[in-house]
Amino acid sequence: MRPPRPEADPVLKLIHATMLGGTVAFFLVVFFLFRGEGDGGSTVLRWAWLAAAIGAVFFAGFLRGRLGPGADGGQVRSTGVMIWAVAEGVALLGMVTTIVTGDVSAAIGATVIGVFLMLYHRPSELD
Numbered sequence: 828m829r830p831p832r833p834e835a836d837p838v839l840k841l842i843h844a845t846m847l848g849g850t851v852a853f854f855l856v857v858f859f860l861f862r863g864e865g866d867g868g869s870t871v872l873r874w875a876w877l878a879a880a881i882g883a884v885f886f887a888g889f890l891r892g893r894l895g896p897g898a899d900g901g902q903v904r905s906t907g908v909m910i911w912a913v914a915e916g917v918a919l920l921g922m923v924t925t926i927v928t929g930d931v932s933a934a935i936g937a938t939v940i941g942v943f944l945m946l947y948h949r950p951s952e953l954d
Contacts, residue, residue, distance in 0.1 A: 839904050839950040846911045847945045850918045854938040857922040862931045876921045876933050880940045883917040887944050894953065903953050914944035 887910045894906055921937020924930070 836900060836904060836950065839907055839953075842908060843911060843945065843950050846915050847942065850915050850938065850941055850945070853922060854918065854934060857925050857934050858931060861926045862929070872924045872927055873930070873933060876917070876924045876937050879920050880917045880937055883913045883944060884940065886913055887948060891948060891953070907948065907950060907953050910948045911945050914941040914948075917941050917944075 890906050890910050890913075894903060898906075918938045918941030921933045921935075921941075924937070925934035
């Protein structure tokens with residue numbers, strides 16, 4: 828049986844919820860307003876968000892791996908914010924790709940990866 832986890836820092840939980848909520852809200856705006864509106868070009872941008880998404884998964888794992896068992900609250904907080912910023916950045920790049928190209932698959936894919944990273948590295952799991 829796993830020992831109970833200590834409660835996560837309330838400030839960290841607020842930052843996490845705000846970043847996650849903002850990402851989902853911006854995705855909904857892009858999905859409903861910019862779907863099919865772009866010029867269809869920019870193949871480089873389509874590959875850039877995919878490469879950034881793959882890189883973000885590995886970078887988030889790298890950052891999380893740097894947290895040792897004796898990490899203090901400041902290290903946990905800064906690492907969590909960096910991981911979520913990377914996840915939010917990937918989602919933003921996918922949404923910008925959708926605005927430019929009109930292809931909604933970039934926004935969906937990048938947002939799914941970004942939200943997954945934010946949920947996988949939630950505050951209660953960082954300690």
